[in-house]
Amino acid sequence: MNEPSDSRRRFLQRALAAGGALVLSGCDRLSRIEWFAGLLASAEKLTYASQRLLLTRRAMAQEFSEADLSPFFRSNGTSNPRDPAYQALAAAGFADYRLEVGGLVAHPRSYSLAELKALPSRTQITRHDCVEGWSAIGKWKGAPLARVLEAVRPLPSARYVVFFCADPMNARGQRYYESIDMEDAFHAQTLLAYALNDAPLPIRNGAPIRVRVERQLGYKMAKYVMRIAVVDRLDDIEGGRGGYWEDRGYEWYAGI
Amino acid sequence: MPPRDAAAARETVILRHPWPVRLMHWINVLACTVLLMSGLQIFNAYPALHWGKSSYDGRPPILQMGARQDAAGNPVGFTRIFGHEFDTTGVLGMSSGVERGFPAWLTLPGHQWLAMGRRWHFFFAWVLVVNGLAYVAYALASRHLARDLVPTRADWRSIGQSVGDHLRLRHPRGEAARHYNVLQKLAYLGVIFVLFPALILMGWAMSPGLNALLPGWVDFFGGRQAARTLHFVAAWLLVGFVFIHVFEVVVSGLWNNLRAMISGRYRIAGEERRDE
Numbered sequence: 001m002n003e004p005s006d007s008r009r010r011f012l013q014r015a016l017a018a019g020g021a022l023v024l025s026g027c028d029r030l031s032r033i034e035w036f037a038g039l040l041a042s043a044e045k046l047t048y049a050s051q052r053l054l055l056t057r058r059a060m061a062q063e064f065s066e067a068d069l070s071p072f073f074r075s076n077g078t079s080n081p082r083d084p085a086y087q088a089l090a091a092a093g094f095a096d097y098r099l100e101v102g103g104l105v106a107h108p109r110s111y112s113l114a115e116l117k118a119l120p121s122r123t124q125i126t127r128h129d130c131v132e133g134w135s136a137i138g139k140w141k142g143a144p145l146a147r148v149l150e151a152v153r154p155l156p157s158a159r160y161v162v163f164f165c166a167d168p169m170n171a172r173g174q175r176y177y178e179s180i181d182m183e184d185a186f187h188a189q190t191l192l193a194y195a196l197n198d199a200p201l202p203i204r205n206g207a208p209i210r211v212r213v214e215r216q217l218g219y220k221m222a223k224y225v226m227r228i229a230v231v232d233r234l235d236d237i238e239g240g241r242g243g244y245w246e247d248r249g250y251e252w253y254a255g256i
Numbered sequence: 257m258p259p260r261d262a263a264a265a266r267e268t269v270i271l272r273h274p275w276p277v278r279l280m281h282w283i284n285v286l287a288c289t290v291l292l293m294s295g296l297q298i299f300n301a302y303p304a305l306h307w308g309k310s311s312y313d314g315r316p317p318i319l320q321m322g323a324r325q326d327a328a329g330n331p332v333g334f335t336r337i338f339g340h341e342f343d344t345t346g347v348l349g350m351s352s353g354v355e356r357g358f359p360a361w362l363t364l365p366g367h368q369w370l371a372m373g374r375r376w377h378f379f380f381a382w383v384l385v386v387n388g389l390a391y392v393a394y395a396l397a398s399r400h401l402a403r404d405l406v407p408t409r410a411d412w413r414s415i416g417q418s419v420g421d422h423l424r425l426r427h428p429r430g431e432a433a434r435h436y437n438v439l440q441k442l443a444y445l446g447v448i449f450v451l452f453p454a455l456i457l458m459g460w461a462m463s464p465g466l467n468a469l470l471p472g473w474v475d476f477f478g479g480r481q482a483a484r485t486l487h488f489v490a491a492w493l494l495v496g497f498v499f500i501h502v503f504e505v506v507v508s509g510l511w512n513n514l515r516a517m518i519s520g521r522y523r524i525a526g527e528e529r530r531d532e
Contacts, residue, residue, distance in 0.1 A: 020361065027290075028365045031372045040375040043382050051465040061464065062471040070312035127310060127480060129464045131370065133302035134311035135480050215468045249371030255465025256378060 041251070048253035052183065055255075061189055061214035064125045070136040073128075073196060075204035078176065081167035081224055089166075094208040099192070103162070103229035106153035113208050116192060119143040124189055130218040131250065140212050142193030146186045148228070154182070158230045161185040162237060163211055166224035169244055178222040179234055179242040179252070180213055189214040192225065217254035219245045270434065272522030277400065280391045281517055287384040288494065290376055293364035295491055296357070297373030303349075303357030305488055309479030318485065321348050323355035331355075381459065388452060404436060405445055411438035427508040433524050440504075447497050451490060458487035 030036045081087075089097050094113050102108035123141045130136075145161070165176040184190055191212040194201050201207045206223025213220045220243070234240065239247025246252045273281070304317035311317070320336045321344070333349025335342045345351075351359035360366040364376055395401040418438045421427070428437055436444070460466045461474045461483035477483040505513045516522035 024361065024364075024366055027293075027376075028367075031365050031369070031376075037372070037375065040372075040379040043375070043379040046382055047378060051463075055465060055468055059468040060471055061468045062474065064309065068309055068313070070310055071314050072312060074312060127464075127467075129462075129480065130302070131374075133298065133484060134304075135309065136312040137310045215465050217464060245371075249375070251374065251378075256463040 037249075044251045044253055047251075047256050051253075051255045055215065057183055057187055059215070061126055064127065064137050066125065066139070068137045069125065069139060069197065073138045073205060074134070074136050075202075076130060076132075076218065078167040078169070078223065079204040083166055083168055086166040086224065090203060090207070097208050099209060099225065100227040101148060101152050101230075102227075103231050104155040104158045105149075105230050106155065108152060111148070113194065116143050116148075116209065117194060119147050122188070122191060124191070124212075124214070126189070126212070126214045128218050128221070131245075131254065139197050140191060140193045141195035141198075142191035142209075142212065144188060145190045145192055145211070146188070148192065149185060149230070152230070154230045157232045158182060159232045160230070160234055160242070162229045162231055162234070162242075163222040163225045164227040164229065165222050166226050174238070174244070176222060176224070176244045177238060178211070178220055178244070179231075179237075180211075180216070180220060184213050184215065187213075187215070215255055219243070219250065220254050266525075268524045269521050270524060271520045272516035273520050274398070274400075275520065276394050276398075277391075278517055278520060280387055280394070283383065283387045284391075287380045287387060288498075290364060290380040291384060292491060292495065293362060294373045294376035294380070295488075297363040297365065297368075298370065298377060299488065300357040300363060300368060301370045301373075305485040306481040307478060307485060308481055309475070311481055321357040323350040381456075384452075385456060388456075391448075405441050405448075407438050407441050411441065414438055422504075425507050429525055443497065443500070447494070451494055451497070455487060455490045455494065458483045458490060462487065 031040075097113050098110040099112075099116065100108075100110045120143070121141055122144050123139065125137060125139045128136050128138060149161070160179045160181055162179040163177060165178075167176050168174065169176055180190070189212065192209050193206075193212050194209055196202065196205050201210060206225075209225045210223040211221045211225060231237070234242040234252075238244070241247045242252045243250075302311075303321040304311070305319040306313075306315070306317050308315070316339070317336075318338055321334070323331055323333050326332045331345075331350060331353075332343055333345040333347070333351065333355070335344040335348045347359055348357065350356070356368060363373070365372050395405070415438050421437070422439055427433070428435075458477060461477055462480060467474055467480070474480050474483055477486055512523050
């Protein structure tokens, strides 16, 4: 009596384990099929469209009080770019730093750090949400990107603003880059930040300039920004998906 | 009466679930399974839960998973809840020799792959929401909600009886088996109209975009990190419901129930008429 029920139980267990493994490996295999991964990614377009429908350019990210500030603002990703040119800039206190702004604009130009600081500034205490799941609250001060764009005058064909950064991300020397649409580029809280918690922006958090795009996740907020380009398409830049992490499978629209 | 007619009278086959309910039930099963497993993949990218607005407010997490070395130098997986630490090697904190929150057999994809986990999660989140809205529209239009789910006065009066029946694993027969019992109705209503909306709302509360819809609305749940914690808790409450649901399905007649949710046909066993 014992034997058959034991073997039956063992059979059931094996069948369950095999079935489970089949489903799991099936899902893992599906993840590697290009058209299926593309189908899953199509949800991003729906999310992007519905958030753009719901959120006007005036919809503001929540701002907090000094009491909410994180005691230490965590650094993630690059904490000190391994790049001789960047290190030379940092050693001189970024006195020789120039932010190039060009692409589809009427008046391309460059800004020194002093010139960016001389622009009307905005200070905001906001929550930084990492794609990994954690949040930290910091006080940012910087020049609204809108002021810079108004000065260089994007052409009517402008669709995206691309940020090219100093930090090499891998052995091939590919550097971090990111991009946002014109809605976010002209948003009041979108800053070229040079101060964190009332102090000059530390190197670990992106000195001398990092982007703040408060209605999206942290990876959109590029650090160590060296060059800004206004473009009409993203598919001819690097991996073609609009950002370093986007080229590695993350969503370009990171409002979720 | 000839015996054959008597047998037929004792055993009736009814249409238990109309096809839209069956279809939406199985879409929901698929969506919830994917959402749970891809959700655990996303959790694993930062295997800690906090209360409040941020993760860095000077307070330790209320739940944390991780790996460390014990006194003998062996790696162990731990789970710390409200300051109490448990050795969960092999399941939580560390499994298959790798530091990770939940083990590979519970996450989608199996290995650490946040970008793909998010793709699965957000695609099936849309499936869940569209399917859920279609269900609510159908339940209202077809009067499924009013007819089958809202407890009647008699239901409310029989609630004590129903609790006793459930505890003794006694199941309605005959005429009573044609309808959901009161505990069943309350469980379904709670899951459909409280748990699912809460889960979806907590999910939205984690979206930095939707946070800007009405600044501060997330504080209603205690802040974004609190919403993340509640989303996690609500997901496991749903798992708890599924366990009870499947248990009841098994003990009250697995094949009959399963067939009712596949082809719709449900056999009502002999009427003992113990109520009459």
